[in-house]
Amino acid sequence: MMIPRHLKILDLTRRDSKVRVEYLAKALNVTLQTIRRDLVFLAEQGLIERVHGGATLPSGLRNIGYEQRSQLNDTAKSRIGDACASEVKNGSTVFLGIGTTCESVARALIHRTGLMVMTNNLNAIPILSAGGKNTVMVTGGRLRESDAGLVGPAAVTSLRQFKFDLAIIGCSALDENGDLFDYDLDEVMVSQAVIETSRKTVLVADNAKFDRTAPARIASLSDVSLFCTDEPPHQLHPATVGAGPNLLIAPK
Amino acid sequence: MMIPRHLKILDLTRRDSKVRVEYLAKALNVTLQTIRRDLVFLAEQGLIERVHGGATLPSGLRNIGYEQRSQLNDTAKSRIGDACASEVKNGSTVFLGIGTTCESVARALIHRTGLMVMTNNLNAIPILSAGGKNTVMVTGGRLRESDAGLVGPAAVTSLRQFKFDLAIIGCSALDENGDLFDYDLDEVMVSQAVIETSRKTVLVADNAKFDRTAPARIASLSDVSLFCTDEPPHQLHPATVGAGPNLLIAPK
DNA sequence: CGAATTATGTTCGTTTGTGTTCAAAACGAA
DNA sequence: TTCGTTTTGAACACAAACGAACATAATTCG
Numbered sequence: 190m191m192i193p194r195h196l197k198i199l200d201l202t203r204r205d206s207k208v209r210v211e212y213l214a215k216a217l218n219v220t221l222q223t224i225r226r227d228l229v230f231l232a233e234q235g236l237i238e239r240v241h242g243g244a245t246l247p248s249g250l251r252n253i254g255y256e257q258r259s260q261l262n263d264t265a266k267s268r269i270g271d272a273c274a275s276e277v278k279n280g281s282t283v284f285l286g287i288g289t290t291c292e293s294v295a296r297a298l299i300h301r302t303g304l305m306v307m308t309n310n311l312n313a314i315p316i317l318s319a320g321g322k323n324t325v326m327v328t329g330g331r332l333r334e335s336d337a338g339l340v341g342p343a344a345v346t347s348l349r350q351f352k353f354d355l356a357i358i359g360c361s362a363l364d365e366n367g368d369l370f371d372y373d374l375d376e377v378m379v380s381q382a383v384i385e386t387s388r389k390t391v392l393v394a395d396n397a398k399f400d401r402t403a404p405a406r407i408a409s410l411s412d413v414s415l416f417c418t419d420e421p422p423h424q425l426h427p428a429t430v431g432a433g434p435n436l437l438i439a440p441k
Numbered sequence: 442m443m444i445p446r447h448l449k450i451l452d453l454t455r456r457d458s459k460v461r462v463e464y465l466a467k468a469l470n471v472t473l474q475t476i477r478r479d480l481v482f483l484a485e486q487g488l489i490e491r492v493h494g495g496a497t498l499p500s501g502l503r504n505i506g507y508e509q510r511s512q513l514n515d516t517a518k519s520r521i522g523d524a525c526a527s528e529v530k531n532g533s534t535v536f537l538g539i540g541t542t543c544e545s546v547a548r549a550l551i552h553r554t555g556l557m558v559m560t561n562n563l564n565a566i567p568i569l570s571a572g573g574k575n576t577v578m579v580t581g582g583r584l585r586e587s588d589a590g591l592v593g594p595a596a597v598t599s600l601r602q603f604k605f606d607l608a609i610i611g612c613s614a615l616d617e618n619g620d621l622f623d624y625d626l627d628e629v630m631v632s633q634a635v636i637e638t639s640r641k642t643v644l645v646a647d648n649a650k651f652d653r654t655a656p657a658r659i660a661s662l663s664d665v666s667l668f669c670t671d672e673p674p675h676q677l678h679p680a681t682v683g684a685g686p687n688l689l690i691a692p693k
Numbered sequence: 694c695g696a697a698t699t700a701t702g703t704t705c706g707t708t709t710g711t712g713t714t715c716a717a718a719a720c721g722a723a
Numbered sequence: 724t725t726c727g728t729t730t731t732g733a734a735c736a737c738a739a740a741c742g743a744a745c746a747t748a749a750t751t752c753g
Contacts, residue, residue: 226710235567241731318584330579346599472703474703478701493741700749709739713737716734
């Protein structure tokens with residue numbers, strides 16, 4: 190049975206990521222044993238994870254819909270989000286992919302109206318629906334808990350039913366030859382299908398992606414129409430940049 | 442039947458966010474038992490939420506993943522959830538539909554393993570993924586914000602790619618002839634497709650549904666394999682029950 | 694008016710929430 | 724490892740809250 194104190198415990202846990210039994214007992218003015226019983230209950234519901242001495246946030250999906258402070262403070266990503274959102278025309282049909290950068294774009298679209306946005310990013314859904322003025326579509330697919338993404342063949346099938354005016358996708362890594370990579374083949378197949386079925390594709394990636402590597406190749410920079418990032422990509426071969434897409438550096 | 446005292450209770454609750462039975466009894470000069478009856482009534486209308494010792498304002502907008510709150514108090518629904526979950530065999534492929542009763546079933550499945558669960562109920566996703574031991578699939582579809590359901594033709598298309606061992610669906614109303622109804626044609630089409638594409642269908646509905654009506658017909662009780670509810674459905678014509686599905690009354 | 698229905702009060706056994714104690718388990722440092 | 728400390732969960736106890744059943748008062752309606 191959920192009681193108000195449980196909600197307070199959840200709030201405190203979410204605020205601090207980790208709480209101690211003793212702290213909660215004092216804060217809520219009950220005994221240690223009562224807090225323990227509460228934590229057992231909340232852990233059974235999967236709302237927290239029990240650790241010796243207290244509790245932590247559960248790993249993975251459960252933060253869906255929860256505005257994570259980390260990303261809100263990430264000025265690079267929110268700048269990219271704003272810049273990319275300016276490419277989205279009113280009334281258009283847009284696809285939004287997986288990753289925190291795509292979620293920043295979603296945040297920048299909150300006050301727009303008349304958009305039809307399809308996404309396979311469950312984290313983006315509450316953001317997109319916040320304004321209540323856009324139609325939100327969701328792809329099908331297998332849930333990948335690590336990032337609340339929908340991937341796999343079912344995702345590909347469902348998005349092939351559409352043709353997007355604009356697709357906004359991210360990637361895990363970007364090498365100096367202008368190739369885009371991800372960790373998961375299932376996600377790569379989704380991204381490839383999206384590129385195929387969209388009139389225009391925007392890649393959003395902050396410069397941290399320049400240093401990384403990942404195993405599965407999605408596509409080449411030249412397959413996308415616009416590359417939206419926060420810093421000029423010095424790491425890329427100049428020739429690659431020249432032959433590639435238009436470049437949009439998010440203003441500070 | 443709403444009476445003036447109910448309005449006063451609502452006012453006091455809204456003023457203080459939380460009220461105690463004892464306080465209300467004194468303030469309104471009636472006995473504790475009367476206040477309890479009032480609170481039961483108001484909670485049934487969704488105007489307040491019952492808590493031990495009193496009542497609170499209903500929790501506001503349901504955040505995906507944070508929704509748990511409201512249903513946990515509803516013992517009827519969690520009993521139905523437990524009973525229905527006992528019908529789910531290990532290793533089977535299950536579909537889970539829209540509605541708070543279906544979410545109760547999800548909650549009862551948390552500790553199961555090896556299931557493949559597909560759902561068009563976004564609220565059910567964080568619950569289903571809590572254990573981390575099951576595969577969660579999501580249908581595509583248009584997001585209906587009122588209940589975080591995915592509906593429409595895209596939802597139908599994506600679930601037709603599967604065949605389920607067991608489908609668990611709810612309904613908004615159930616009339617005395619044993620017909621199931623919903624408010625939204627888009628959702629009805631999904632439910633119909635689910636029934637078609639499942640080896641076995643379980644309808645979950647608490648007895649509050651017996652009194653209601655809704656415009657769009659989903660199917661007849663005889664189209665489902667099992668009807669799982671909390672009280673014997675006296676309102677139904679006995680003949681209907683006899684010809685219909687097996688009945689599972691959730692034990693108290 | 695009287696009968697039937699509804700609302701409220703009263704009683705009482707049951708359930709629930711919390712506190713307290715204590716032995717076992719987990720942890721951390723030597 | 725071993726020792727000492729902290730944390731834990733089970734068991735028990737108690738008070739508050741609950742709901743069912745019945746009784747009584749108020750009201751509706753024929």
